[in-house]
Amino acid sequence: MTDTSISGLVTSRDGTRLAVHDLGGKGQPLLIAHATGFHARAYRPFTELLTSDFHVIGYDARSHGESDAPPVDQAGKPRLDPLDFAGDVLSVVDALGLEDPVGFGHSAGASALVLAEEEQPATFAALYCFEPVIVPSDDPPPHDPDNPLSRRARLRRRTFPSLQAAYDNYASKPPLALLAPDALRAYVELGFEAGPEGAVQLCCEPEHEALMYAQGLTHHAFCRLGDLSCPVTLACGETTDAIGPDILASLAARMPQCQVEVLPGLGHFGPLEDPQAVAASVLASFGRRRQR
Numbered sequence: 134m135t136d137t138s139i140s141g142l143v144t145s146r147d148g149t150r151l152a153v154h155d156l157g158g159k160g161q162p163l164l165i166a167h168a169t170g171f172h173a174r175a176y177r178p179f180t181e182l183l184t185s186d187f188h189v190i191g192y193d194a195r196s197h198g199e200s201d202a203p204p205v206d207q208a209g210k211p212r213l214d215p216l217d218f219a220g221d222v223l224s225v226v227d228a229l230g231l232e233d234p235v236g237f238g239h240s241a242g243a244s245a246l247v248l249a250e251e252e253q254p255a256t257f258a259a260l261y262c263f264e265p266v267i268v269p270s271d272d273p274p275p276h277d278p279d280n281p282l283s284r285r286a287r288l289r290r291r292t293f294p295s296l297q298a299a300y301d302n303y304a305s306k307p308p309l310a311l312l313a314p315d316a317l318r319a320y321v322e323l324g325f326e327a328g329p330e331g332a333v334q335l336c337c338e339p340e341h342e343a344l345m346y347a348q349g350l351t352h353h354a355f356c357r358l359g360d361l362s363c364p365v366t367l368a369c370g371e372t373t374d375a376i377g378p379d380i381l382a383s384l385a386a387r388m389p390q391c392q393v394e395v396l397p398g399l400g401h402f403g404p405l406e407d408p409q410a411v412a413a414s415v416l417a418s419f420g421r422r423r424q425r
C-alpha cells in the first residue's frame with residue numbers, strides 16, 4: 134500500500150500537507166495535477182512517456198493519495214473548495230522552487246491549474262488541460278450536495294479484502310474498466326491504505342469525493358479566462374460524457390492563446406485510458422510552444 138518513494142511533503146497555505154512525487158526525467162519542470170478520486174502516481178504509464186522531454190513532478194491533492202485531509206470549516210466539513218486546490222498548486226510550485234514550469238491537468242486538476250494561473254499570472258509557461266471542470270458561464274451553479282456524481286461517490290465501496298480484489302472489481306465494470314491495465318494497477322496499488330482486520334481501503338474517502346463534486350463547479354474561472362497570458366491547450370476525448378468540444382470552444386474563445394484538441398476514441402478518463410495518445414498530444418502541444 135504505502136510506497137516509500139515520496140519526494141517530500143509540501144505544506145499548503147491552510148496547513149494541509151501534500152505529498153509530492155518525483156516522476157522522473159530532466160529538463161523543464163512539468164507539474165501533473167490529477168482528477169478527483171485519483172492520485173499522481175496513477176498517471177505513471179502516462180508520465181513515463183513525458184520524461185524524455187521534461188522533469189515530471191506530481192502531487193496528491195488534499196484528501197487524495199498520501200496527502201492529508203484538510204482542516205474543517207465552521208460546518209465541520211473539510212476544506213475542498215476549488216480555490217483551495219488552486220492554492221495547493223501554488224504552494225507546490227513555490228515550495229519546490231519550480232522555474233518556468235509547464236502544467237498538465239486532468240478534470241478537477243486542470244481547473245485547479247487554471248485557477249492558480251488566474252490568481253498568480255506567469256506561474257506557468259504553458260498549460261495542457263484535459264477536460265477542465267469549468268462551466269462556460271459568468272454565473273456558475275451553486276453548491277449542490279445532491280448532484281448525480283456526489284450521490285454516486287457516496288455509494289462507492291471503500292474497503293476490499295485485498296488489493297487484488299479491488300483491482301478485479303474495478304476491472305470488471307465501467308467506468309474504471311476503461312482504464313489501461315497498468316494505469317488501473319497503479320491507481321489501486323498506490324491509492325489504498327491499510328484498513329481494519331487486514332483489509333485495504335481507499336485513501337480518498339467517498340464522502341470527501343462527494344464534497345468535491347458538490348462544489349467543483351462553483352468557482353469563477355470562466356470570468357477570468359481572458360487574464361491567462363500563457364499558451365493553453367484544451368483537450369477532450371471524442372466520446373466524452375463530461376467536458377466536450379462545445380464547452381471547450383466556449384472556453385477557448387475567451388483565452389488569448391488557446392487551441393482545442395479532440396482525441397479520437399477517448400472518453401473523460403483519456404490520460405488513463407490511452408496514455409500513449411494523450412502523451413503524444415501533450416508533447417506536440419508543448420513542442421509547438423517551444424518553436425515559437
